[in-house]
Amino acid sequence: SAPDTAALLRCLNPEQRAAVTLPNGHALVLAGAGSGKTRVLTTRIAWLLHTGQASPGSILAVTFTNKAAKEMLTRLGAMLPVAVRGMWIGTFHGLCNRLLRIHHHAAGLPQTFHILDTQDQLAAIKRLCKQFGVDEERFPPKQVQYFIAGCKEEGRRPRDVAGIDPDTRKKVELYQLYEEQCQREGVVDFGELMLRSYELLRDNDPLRAHYQRRFAHILVDEFQDTNRLQYLWLKQLAGDEVDGQLHTHASVIAVGDDDQSIYAFRGARVGNMQDFLREFDVQQQIKLEQNYRSYSNILDAANQLISHNSRRLGKNLRTEQGPGEPVRVYEAVSDLAEAQWMADEIRQLLQSDQLRHQEIAVLYRSNAQSRVIESALFNARIPYRVYGGLRFFERAEIKHALAYLRLLENPHDDTSFMRVVNFPPRGIGARSVEVLQDSARSSGCSLHDAVSLVPGSAGAKLNQFVALVEVLSEQMQGENLRTIIDQMLHASGLLAHYRADKDGADRVENLEELVNAGESFVTLEGFGRDAVALPVDEHGVATTTLPDFVDGDTGETLSPLAAFLTHAALEAGDNQAQAGQEAVQLMTVHASKGLEFDCVFIGGLEEGLFPHDQSVGERDGLEEERRLMYVAITRARQRLYLSHAQTRMLHGQTRYNEKSRFFQELPDSALKWLTPQRSGFGSFAPRASQGSSYGGYSAYSKGSAGSKTETFASPPVPVQKATPSHGLRAGTAVFHTKFGEGKVLAIEGTGDDARAHVHFGRHGSKWLALAVAKLTIVS
Numbered sequence: 101s102a103p104d105t106a107a108l109l110r111c112l113n114p115e116q117r118a119a120v121t122l123p124n125g126h127a128l129v130l131a132g133a134g135s136g137k138t139r140v141l142t143t144r145i146a147w148l149l150h151t152g153q154a155s156p157g158s159i160l161a162v163t164f165t166n167k168a169a170k171e172m173l174t175r176l177g178a179m180l181p182v183a184v185r186g187m188w189i190g191t192f193h194g195l196c197n198r199l200l201r202i203h204h205h206a207a208g209l210p211q212t213f214h215i216l217d218t219q220d221q222l223a224a225i226k227r228l229c230k231q232f233g234v235d236e237e238r239f240p241p242k243q244v245q246y247f248i249a250g251c252k253e254e255g256r257r258p259r260d261v262a263g264i265d266p267d268t269r270k271k272v273e274l275y276q277l278y279e280e281q282c283q284r285e286g287v288v289d290f291g292e293l294m295l296r297s298y299e300l301l302r303d304n305d306p307l308r309a310h311y312q313r314r315f316a317h318i319l320v321d322e323f324q325d326t327n328r329l330q331y332l333w334l335k336q337l338a339g340d341e342v343d344g345q346l347h348t349h350a351s352v353i354a355v356g357d358d359d360q361s362i363y364a365f366r367g368a369r370v371g372n373m374q375d376f377l378r379e380f381d382v383q384q385q386i387k388l389e390q391n392y393r394s395y396s397n398i399l400d401a402a403n404q405l406i407s408h409n410s411r412r413l414g415k416n417l418r419t420e421q422g423p424g425e426p427v428r429v430y431e432a433v434s435d436l437a438e439a440q441w442m443a444d445e446i447r448q449l450l451q452s453d454q455l456r457h458q459e460i461a462v463l464y465r466s467n468a469q470s471r472v473i474e475s476a477l478f479n480a481r482i483p484y485r486v487y488g489g490l491r492f493f494e495r496a497e498i499k500h501a502l503a504y505l506r507l508l509e510n511p512h513d514d515t516s517f518m519r520v521v522n523f524p525p526r527g528i529g530a531r532s533v534e535v536l537q538d539s540a541r542s543s544g545c546s547l548h549d550a551v552s553l554v555p556g557s558a559g560a561k562l563n564q565f566v567a568l569v570e571v572l573s574e575q576m577q578g579e580n581l582r583t584i585i586d587q588m589l590h591a592s593g594l595l596a597h598y599r600a601d602k603d604g605a606d607r608v609e610n611l612e613e614l615v616n617a618g619e620s621f622v623t624l625e626g627f628g629r630d631a632v633a634l635p636v637d638e639h640g641v642a643t644t645t646l647p648d649f650v651d652g653d654t655g656e657t658l659s660p661l662a663a664f665l666t667h668a669a670l671e672a673g674d675n676q677a678q679a680g681q682e683a684v685q686l687m688t689v690h691a692s693k694g695l696e697f698d699c700v701f702i703g704g705l706e707e708g709l710f711p712h713d714q715s716v717g718e719r720d721g722l723e724e725e726r727r728l729m730y731v732a733i734t735r736a737r738q739r740l741y742l743s744h745a746q747t748r749m750l751h752g753q754t755r756y757n758e759k760s761r762f763f764q765e766l767p768d769s770a771l772k773w774l775t776p777q778r779s780g781f782g783s784f785a786p787r788a789s790q791g792s793s794y795g796g797y798s799a800y801s802k803g804s805a806g807s808k809t810e811t812f813a814s815p816p817v818p819v820q821k822a823t824p825s826h827g828l829r830a831g832t833a834v835f836h837t838k839f840g841e842g843k844v845l846a847i848e849g850t851g852d853d854a855r856a857h858v859h860f861g862r863h864g865s866k867w868l869a870l871a872v873a874k875l876t877i878v879s
């Protein structure tokens with residue numbers, strides 16, 4: 101039974117309620133982290149539907165990730181007995197995809213157009229550069245990719261980009277060639293999804309009018325991270341501009357937090373907020389100031405940190421929750437020791453605090469940091485899950501499998517053709533492929549069609565490959581997805597290839613998982629025109645939000661395989677993956693936006709890493725890093741741990757890092773140092789070899805609340821911080837837990853900085869930091 105309106109609004113504070121029940125018109129909700137912005141959006145949709153002011157079909161809501169869209173649908177489903185299917189709730193990419201599938205004809209695309217993720221796009225650009233003999237030193241494909249993406253984000257086609265210098269002119273030319281290649285192959289990259297659907301509406305008056313009338317309510321989450329084109333896209337859906345005056349049909353409600361704008365490098369524009377206020381003549385601005393997520397120690401840390409940024413729109417955040425636990429800070433000797441400490445701490449939290457795995461998150465600035473943390477968790481037998489980085493649909497073996505599937509859908513997909521023509525290896529050399537590419541180019545056809553033009557044994561092998569795909573394609577007509585995927589894995593030789601590889605077990609497992617993914621991707625029936633394949637979870641609940649990829653003119657819909665491939669491409673482009681199971685969540689700070697966890701670890705808080713090298717030079721860069729840190733801190737509900745390491749292996753080099761300047765920007769009163777604070781590491785001696793000693797303070801006690809520095813329960817070493825000699829001198833015989841017996845050669849430095857040069861028989865001589873090395877004197 102439907103709830104009454106009061107029940108819907110009961111769990112909101114007065115400001116939130118005001119935002120939810122705003123009369124039609126445009127509004128901006130500007131509010132800090134955890135103040136309920138997302139909750140306000142969801143509840144507003146529920147309220148509009150419940151009070152009969154809106155039908156599901158008249159709502160369009162933009163979320164930042166697919167996961168957030170699903171969550172919104174789940175919550176709506178729980179609040180109201182509504183058919184959520186008619187609602188357009190999704191990411192910009194997801195919504196654009198939907199629009200283009202429906203109107204593919206008007207957009208000049210095949211209905212089965214394939215979406216290139218970032219990797220595919222780079223591969224396509226490389227192929228192009230090769231084909232046109234572009235000097236890759238002068239025009240690195242990555243740069244070309246960045247250039248093209250940047251142009252598209254600003255809504256510019258090659259003809260709109262003025263090339264003043266020869267280099268830019270060359271890039272514009274490549275952009276043009278790339279567009280032609282994509283069009284020929286029927287593929288679309290992420291930027292193109294946005295731009296193409298923007299142009300579709302712009303150039304098609306009846307279509308635009310139709311959607312303007314349809315979407316009476318447009319709601320946007322994480323508005324601070326929209327880019328220029330996304331803003332223009334929204335504006336166009338909302339109404340037309342006449343004589344510089346915007347006449348809107350829809351009510352647009354945007355929620356955001358300027359302090360959480362972290363995608364400037366991808367074209368996000370905080371300026372969209374000001375533009376929105378002005379161009380939409382926004383009458384309603386609402387601030388939410390109560391944070392419902394975090395205890396005050398955590399919130400104080402976040403507030404104080406972000407107060408160091410200069411250009412802010414200005415907001416306050418308070419909480420009615422008590423101070424909670426202090427924010428714990430740990431200094432590790434090395435990245436390995438940091439990871440080990442995290443694993444130890446997490447084990448404790450799981451055991452004594454009974455926290456659930458998925459309520460613990462480890463956040464880091466760069467993906468490269470995850471490897472060490474993963475191995476520590478793995479060794480500690482703590483299940484974990486990495487978000488971002490290489491997601492399921494981006495893994496090499498999965499991409500190979502998807503390439504075969506795409507060829508089943510469309511044999512003229514050259515990107516896929518190139519990927520698997522000789523994978524698994526079937527004796528088709530690079531030379532043969534070049535001949536094939538040349539033939540395709542000179543006769544203006546796809547690689548598939550050019551195969552018959554290649555003479556000799558190379559031609560015969562290529563023909564076999566094409567025949568393999570064709571036969572499979574015929575056999576699979578009318579089969580269900582599971583069977584298609586399963587058969588493809590066998591017929592292509594992929595499964596056998598990875599089974600034969602002694603390190604291939606994980607990959608085989610992933611391929612099997614793909615079969616499962618196909619199985620759970622079932623076709624829903626009974627929705628007439630709307631009937632289409634939908635991915636479902638283990639409870640049979642649809643996990644995607646964009647079901648009706650139906651041709652607006654013909655009613656034609658995608659095959660389950662094509663729908664599945666679309667789903668895979670969109671998932672790969674998302675910043676987050678599926679909802680977590682019983683596993684600790686590892687992710688970059690970027691990927692953590694909008695999420696919350698009981699307990700959060702932020703590692704690698706070192707100068708050069710966080711804030712990142714590349715950004716500290718400029719003020720804008722540093723402020724963006726600080727916003728990132730603000731996002732990271734505000735993910736935590738109950739507990740927050742910060743850590744840094746003195747040395748870290750990054751990109752094959754050991755780096756000696758000072759702790760992050762952000763520590764100085766946090767309130768002392770909210771912090772608790774688990775390790776003695778150092779003033780800096782200027783005098784810290786490089787150790788003889790990487791990883792020569794670590795383990796650090798594995799035995800600190802948790803009992804000394806109140807003091808900032810925790811004492812060590814029973815250190816195995818009589819190392820005292822303040823004594824200059826540590827009881828050691830040249831000649832002392834010592835024992836080290838890892839290197840065994842040794843003899844001190846020299847001592848340098850005092851206090852925390854003291855280090856010893858010790859000779860260990862088999863292990864040679866090493867420099868050890870006495871404050872951390874586990875040395876015992878052998879008497």
Ligand code: ATP
Binds near residue numbers: 140
């Ligand atoms: P972010 O900026 O991180 O995206 P947000 O402003 O979107 O945060 P929400 O995620 O909507 O915040 O809310 C934060 C948490 O507070 C959620 O767990 C939400 O359920 C809870 N919450 C929000 N409003 C209330 C309220 N009035 N009473 C109780 N809990 C609330």
Ligand code: MG
Binds near residue numbers: 137138139321694
């Ligand atoms: Mg939110």
